[in-house]
Amino acid sequence: MSNTDFVLAIEDLTVSFDGFKAIDNLNLYVDKGELRVIIGPNGAGKTTLLDLICGKTRASKGSIKFKNQEMTSLAEHRIVRSGIGRKFQTPSIYENLSVFKNLEVSFPRGRGVFGALKFKCTPEVKERIESVAGEIGLADQLETEAGLLSHGQKQWLEIGMLLMQEPELLMLDEPIAGMSVRERELTAELLERICRNRSMIVIEHDMEFVKKIAHKVTVMHQGKILAEGPMEKVQADPRVIDVYLGH
Amino acid sequence: MTRLRTWLTSSDLAGIAVLALVIVVVLPLSLDIFRLNLVGKYLSYAFVAVGLVMLWGYGGILSLGQGVFFGLGGYAMAMFLKLEASDPESTKIQSTPGIPDFMDWNQLTQLPIWWEPFRHLPVALIAMLVVPAILAFIVGFAMFKRRVGGVYFAIITQAVALVLTVLIIGQQGYTGGVNGITDLKTMLGWDIRNDSAKYILYFATCALLIGAIFLCRWVQKTKLGTLLLAMRDKEDRVRFSGYDVANFKVFVFCLAAMLCGLGGALFVLQVGFMSASFVGIVPSIEMVIYAAVGGRMSLVGAVYGALLVNFGKTFFSESFPQLWLFLMAALFIGVVMAFPNGLAGLYNDYVKPRLLRKREPHSKPPEEQKPLPAASAHPPPVGWNPSVPRPRTDAKGVGPAAA
Secondary structure (H helix, E strand, C coil), X not given: CCCCCCCEEEEEEEEEECCEEEEEXXXXXXXXXXXXXXXXXXXXXXXXHHHHXXXXXXXXXXXXXXXXXXXXXXXXXXXXXXXXXXXXXXXXCCCCCEHXXXXXXXXXXXXXXXXXXXXXXXXXXXXXXXXXXXXXXXXXXXXXXXXXXXXXXXXXXXXHHHHHXXXXXXEEECCCCCCCHHHHHHHHHHHHHHXXXXXXXXXXXXXXXXXXXXXXXXXXXXXXXXXXXXXXXXXXXXXXXXXXXXX | CHHHHHHHHHCXXXXXXXXXXXXXXXXXXXXXXHHHHHHHHHHHHHHHHHHHHHHHHXXXXXXXXXXXXXXXXXXXXXXXXXXXXXXXXXXXXXXXXXXXXXHHHCCCCCCCHHHHHHHCHHHHHHHHHHHHHHHHHHHHHHHHHCCCCHHXXXXXXXXXXXXXXXXXXXXXXXXXXXXXXXXCCEECCEECCCHHHHHHXXXXXXXXXXXXXXXXXXXHHCHHHHHHHHHXXXXXXXXXXXXXXXXXXXXXXXXXXXXXXXXXXXXXXXXXXXXXXXXXXXXXHHHHHHHHHHCCCCHHHHHHHHHHHHHHHHXXXXXXXXXXXXXXXXXXXXXXXXXXXXXXXXXXHHHXXXXXXXXXXXXXXXXXXXXXXXXXXXXXXXXXXXXXXXXXXXXXXXXXXXX
């Protein structure tokens, strides 16, 4: 496949688990600075797609190119280092560490064994931690043990941990699950802000939220792409109404 | 007095200082040299326990084969001492003088080539650290890169312990077999069997142990220590933050193995022999019990754990030899069920709060306990606009700051 201007170009991607094709010949292109939302019924393969991009699951066939570099054969930590960050569905933070430590560990320096031994929390690192903490609304809670945060704050903390790494592609799996209305609004604002200099893929079910944030929506069904385009167009698509949105 | 108490309860350095006081001053003053030598032996086990705090407590990796590394370190030292004890003069009654006695009994007529380097103390000293580290690296690399962990890893370390025991016992001519390497006398001409040598070796063990604790404390305080805790909690999150998780596990496994090797070598110097009975499955599990009893998150606690379990072992096996194994099993089960953080956990939960409570009427609470206004606790983030209300933790205003 030839080189493209897309940040992420997925072509002919297939993965099968014991003959069941969770992702079936999928093609997906994400632009620079784009916020793409993926929707679809349960079992459509949305999370599997993110797993494939970040290397948690290996593709049976096809290619995933990030900035024209093939990702399918790279180790997980190499994929992350090339600039892809991924947030898991359930908040995945280090419960026993403070918010500060959670962010510090995510700072992209000292990633080798000896680098980690030599790593120093310089004023530069501290400044970065404080600015990210301000961004995610946890500036007052840097010393709080992460396990004591509310569910919504944990979700923000994990987003903050990804922001520490300045990824060019950020993938969020159901970032507002379990959040209150107010928290959802704040998260939408947060996503709009952090999307300014990077591309994002968000999986979400909440249609109001999707409408608010999405530049473009991809509807998945049975491992394939059912429809793609702006929210209004997708919402009017009879096939999408049929399998997902309902009449 | 109150200041002393503040210090005792606030700093982990105080814990190390108290431990140093106990093993360097209190025990030597109160015990005769026979008992003190026993304590020295227990302290050489404490190296293993300290290593297990790093590996198991911090790294979350349970190894039931630490005896292997303890044994390798011990054998490295024992081989050197044995060669020194087997000079042609003192072995002239053998059919081949100049080789260790057990080789002669097994009809060996020449020193095996891999024994030769152990004529030199520096080689033995390097080997006592490097050989355990290399084996740990190989086992760790093979397992952790394949993401073998938890119970499976524990079982494999057991298998390694068994394999090494069988190998040592089977290769009697090269290793001394079941009897081990015995009759160790001098190190570079210095008799290690008399009382003054025992005192010196005891204090050397204390010094090295305190050094090992400081080394581990330093590792815990670096980013690597934080990463170990993070990995134990959410391994995938660490992996998907750009870290090669396996490398960190291999490192901490090697670190623990080197500490075991050092402990093994000090054990040999103080006890005067080494055998396969310190390598196998049972001693390896015993070593885990030291760390469990002492507290697997506490370096200092692990030392007390090693001391207490071994005092218990000596006491009970002198009085009720058949009961000891059952008692030890009961101890392990009891500790894991009733206080999973061991002695250190008991201290932190019950003793420390009481010490703190006593102090309060006399002195002010420490600085960090004062309720500070949130705004002054942390400097505002860069680009912070003071006109926008700061997000607070109360029910309504929770949220990312509006830019």
